Amino acid sequence: MIRAILLTVLVVVFFYIVWINNIFAPHAEYEIPEEHEKIIMDVKYAKEGRELFIQNCAACHSVRYDSLYPSSIQANPILQSLQEKYGKVLPNDIYQAVFANDLNTLKESFGKVPPDLSTSYLVKGPGYLYNFILKPQEILPGTTMPPVMTGRPEETAKIVAYLKSVAEPPPEEKSKRKVMGVVTIGYFIVMGVLIWLWRDRILKRIGLH
Ligand code: HEC
Structure with a gap:
């Protein structure tokens, strides 16, 4: 009887943690104004966010899951022939080997290759992304990522909506x-x-x- 009760309690606690209150999930330490949180959570902004991403971020960043690559790579005809061979999402090792020159040029300019953002939403969460993209220096002092979205919080939220749509x-x-x-x-x-x-x-x- 005691064993049955203990087991039941364990099962309830397990599902409570997994479903209702996941204490292992990253905690929201970064604030998002409510109207922008709504934009991030609404898939209908993802398309506009993709355009904004291409305009403001794609010079440096790739989103491999969505076959978006840094501008210099996107302009390279080799990319298309590789995509015909391997499918739209290129294997990471092939990508890094073939475009080593472009990636090294980016590395020279910024001290590191600007990271691929395919899974950034899952890894960093909406709060971090929104605040980092809006004011990189404040969130990550010393970062070489330039503040390209200063004073454009709504468009920043749309970009995060796009990153969410790619990751999920x-x-x-x-x-x-x-x-x-x-x-x-x-x-x-x-x-x-x-x-x-x-x-x-x-x-x-x-x-x-
Ligand atoms: C001129 C190049 C450049 C542009 C344009 C740029 N970034 Fe970055 N970004 C970087 C570099 C370099 C880093 C690595 C910074 C570091 O680790 O210090 C970075 C890092 C990031 C990170 C990861 C931050 C972290 O905590 O690791 C995210 C997310 C990001 N950028 C999003 C964006 C978005 C969204 C845009 C467009 C609004 C954008 N970036 C535009 C160069 C750029």
Whole structure:
């Protein structure tokens, strides 16, 4: 009986942490004004954000998952032939080897290759991205990333909406996964109950009772 209660408590605590209050998730330390948070969370701004990204960021950054590359690489005809061979998202090692010259030029200018931003939303979270893009020096003192979005918080939010759309599965895929998750857990619960109800019979049948 005590064991059953203990187990139940453990299961409840586990799901509470995983689903409701994930203490391991990064905590929001960076503020976003409410109207801009709304923009970031709305996929309909992602397209505009992509345009803004191309105008303001693509000189330096790649978003490989969306086959966007730094301007000098994007202009290189080799890129197209590689994409025909490997598909739209180039393998990272191939990308780095073939375009080593372009990446080194960027490295020379900024001390490091401006990072690929495909998964930046997942790694850094919306609060960090919004504030860093808006005022890089304040968030990461000494950084060589120039403040290209100063005084344009709304457009910055749209760029973050774009980065979110690249890093996350599209909404229909997300709801499909949610349904799959619920079905899987439901299956385990039903099977668990059935096994519990029939435990005597099962134990007898395998000769343990
Ligand atoms: C002129 C080149 C340049 C442009 C333009 C530029 N960046 Fe950067 N960015 C950099 C460099 C260099 C770094 C690496 C900075 C560092 O680690 O100190 C960086 C870093 C970043 C990071 C990672 C920060 C971190 O904590 O590691 C993000 C996110 C980012 N840039 C987003 C953007 C966005 C969005 C834009 C367009 C609005 C943009 N950048 C425009 C050069 C650029």
